[in-house]
Amino acid sequence: MTVTRPRPVPRDLYAVAAAVLLVTAAVLVGRYVYTYDDLIVGWPPLLGRWDPHLGPGTPAAVVVAATVVAYGPAVAARLPWRALLPAAWGTALAWTWSLALIDGWERGVAGRLTTRQEYLSVIDRWQDIPATLRDFNGHILLHSPDNWPAHVAGHPPGATLTYVLLDRIGLGGGGWAGALTVTVGATAGVAVLVTVRALAAERLARRAAPFLVLAPAAVWMGTSADGYFAAVAAWAVALLALAVTGRPLWWAAGSGLLFGLTCYLSYGLTLFAVVAAAVLLLGRRGVRARPVLFVPLLAGAAVVPVAFTAAGFDWWEAYHLLVERYYEGAAGVRPYAYWVWANLACTVLITGLATTAGLRRAGGLLVRRRVEGGRAEEVRLAFLVGAGLLALLAADLSGMSKAETERIWLPFALWLLPACAFLTRPRGWLAAQAVLALLLNHLVATGW
Numbered sequence: 550m551t552v553t554r555p556r557p558v559p560r561d562l563y564a565v566a567a568a569v570l571l572v573t574a575a576v577l578v579g580r581y582v583y584t585y586d587d588l589i590v591g592w593p594p595l596l597g598r599w600d601p602h603l604g605p606g607t608p609a610a611v612v613v614a615a616t617v618v619a620y621g622p623a624v625a626a627r628l629p630w631r632a633l634l635p636a637a638w639g640t641a642l643a644w645t646w647s648l649a650l651i652d653g654w655e656r657g658v659a660g661r662l663t664t665r666q667e668y669l670s671v672i673d674r675w676q677d678i679p680a681t682l683r684d685f686n687g688h689i690l691l692h693s694p695d696n697w698p699a700h701v702a703g704h705p706p707g708a709t710l711t712y713v714l715l716d717r718i719g720l721g722g723g724g725w726a727g728a729l730t731v732t733v734g735a736t737a738g739v740a741v742l743v744t745v746r747a748l749a750a751e752r753l754a755r756r757a758a759p760f761l762v763l764a765p766a767a768v769w770m771g772t773s774a775d776g777y778f779a780a781v782a783a784w785a786v787a788l789l790a791l792a793v794t795g796r797p798l799w800w801a802a803g804s805g806l807l808f809g810l811t812c813y814l815s816y817g818l819t820l821f822a823v824v825a826a827a828v829l830l831l832g833r834r835g836v837r838a839r840p841v842l843f844v845p846l847l848a849g850a851a852v853v854p855v856a857f858t859a860a861g862f863d864w865w866e867a868y869h870l871l872v873e874r875y876y877e878g879a880a881g882v883r884p885y886a887y888w889v890w891a892n893l894a895c896t897v898l899i900t901g902l903a904t905t906a907g908l909r910r911a912g913g914l915l916v917r918r919r920v921e922g923g924r925a926e927e928v929r930l931a932f933l934v935g936a937g938l939l940a941l942l943a944a945d946l947s948g949m950s951k952a953e954t955e956r957i958w959l960p961f962a963l964w965l966l967p968a969c970a971f972l973t974r975p976r977g978w979l980a981a982q983a984v985l986a987l988l989l990n991h992l993v994a995t996g997w
Contacts, residue, residue, distance in 0.1 A: 562906075564906050564909035568897045569902070572594075572898065575593065575594040575894035575895075578887065579594055579887070580593060583884070583887060587887075589879045590952050594891040594895050594898075595955055595995065597993045597996060598993070599994075602651070602652075602991060602994075604652055604653050606652075607651050609647035609650070610647035610651060610987060610990070613640070614644070614763065615983075617640060618979045618983055619976070621640075621759030621975075621979060622975045622976060624636070625637075625758040625759055626756075637762055638736055641739075642731065644762060644767050645734065645735055645770050645771045648990050649727075649772055651990050651991060656996070658724065658727040658731075658772050659727055666700050667701075668700060668774060669716075669723060670698055671701055672712065672713055672716050682706055682861050683860070685697075686862070686867050690870055690873060691877040691878060699878065700774070704814065704815050704816070705812070705813040706862055707813030707857070708778070715729060727772040730771075731772060731776070733777050735780075736780050737770075737776070737963050738783075741761055741783055741787070741963055741964065741966070741967060742758055743787040744783075744790040744828070745757060745933070747790040747791055748790050748794070748828065748929055750929075753927065753967070754970075756970035757970040760903060760969035760975075760979065763979055764962075764963075764986075765901045765986040766962055768899070769956040769959060770959060773959070775956045775957055776956075777814075778815050778818060778960055779963055781814060782807075782811045783960070785804050786804075787804075788800045788801070789801065789829075789846070790828050793832025793836055794832055798844075801843075803849060804849065805852075806849040806852055808821070808850050809852055809853035810853045812853070812854070813864070815960075816871060817950065817957070820940040820944055823940040824936045826936070827935075831929055831932060885948055888950075889945060889948075891952075892945050892950060892952075892958075893945065896941065896954065896965075899955050899962050900962050900965050900966060901985050902982075903978035903981055904965050904966055906972060907965075907969040907971050907972055908938065910971040911930070911931035911934045914927055914928050914971075915935060930968075931968070934964060937964025937965055938965060940961050
């Protein structure tokens with residue numbers, strides 16, 4: 550008599566089950582152990598509220614999702630590289646726009662950046678830009694006169710200044726601000742693809758492409774300024790990757806310029822130094838061959854800080870004032886003991902269960918470090934993904950990211966998504982990503 554042994558459960562499913570349990574625990578503990586006054590979020594661990602709804606973007610979102618699931622992996626594998634990048638950008642635009650429009654034009658796009666805590670609410674206070682920059686730090690603390698709203702006070706002035714300059718060229722209002730944010734934010738995935746191809750392998754970039762396009766993070770990339778920040782940081786990394794793999798030194802200067810700008814968009818994105826260090830390490834042969842690339846890199850990185858400092862803005866003073874303001878507000882109430890792990894549940898929701906399985910595989914590669922049979926390229930990608938995860942964990946442990954990490958951590962989350970290149974049967978995983986994004990956008994009002 551032949552005994553049939555039960556088929557072993559794939560290890561990926563163990564990782565997925567752990568992620569589901571983490572999210573479930575964050576929801577249950579957030580709802581039944583803590584109160585709204587403790588967490589100050591309406592649908593823990595997310596900042597939002599339960600609001601099942603359909604919208605004008607629903608049909609388009611379903612069509613985009615179904616198309617990418619059905620044809621994305623094959624198209625990404627066969628399309629010429631020069632065509633793949635604009636195709637990925639265009640599809641990410643379609644996905645992000647359709648998700649945003651599930652909430653309608655006003656609530657989903659035009660009104661997002663005009664609320665009282667957002668950047669456009671202070672446009673009229675920037676009539677004299679140099680004077681406003683000199684006086685910026687005087688309005689950060691909660692008890693200061695005419696204190697800045699939360700998002701303005703919580704970021705260096707480069708964030709607000711972006712929308713001020715957009716208004717100055719005649720593109721004022723929430724519609725134009727939302728359109729700029731979506732359009733620029735959708736390029737972030739393209740930057741990640743460029744980086745993966747330069748530092749690991751084109752085949753891995755192609756495998757990751759559909760997952761970068763169809764990421765659940767697009768729910769928050771749409772008209773959240775953090776999506777714009779994510780794109781700037783991603784292109785800083787991409788240009789550095791090109792510079793260390795033999796491209797002209799101008800790429801290094803461009804990378805430095807964008808790294809400098811990144812630090813003046815969000816204080817927390819200084820942690821992208823971890824990702825930059827990983828790029829330099831992976832491209833160390835190019836760095837040894839051309840150490841002169843540090844000259845344009847550092848020169849470019851100095852441009853934005855020098856310009857803001859010359860205009861009278863003190864970044865270090867502002868950061869210390871921000872920390873004080875941070876604990877004057879909701880962060881002084883929100884319990885670290887909950888958010889230090891619930892933040893990671895938010896990360897599961899913005900990167901999806903496919904990324905959880907991919908990270909398990911990436912971790913296995915780094916532990917075993919097998920390099921035979923072309924595995925060296927996969928180890929290099931795993932190392933890059935690991936750097937993104939390390940930066941995210943540093944942000945988590947700092948205590949300066951208690952709640953709202955579904956948008957605040959978008960720049961870091963993008964660098965976890967390439968781990969999906971390690972997965973087999975991509976269509977099933979893509980379907981899981983799409984379903985998660987559609988459920989989140991249709992069941993929860995994700996305003997902030």
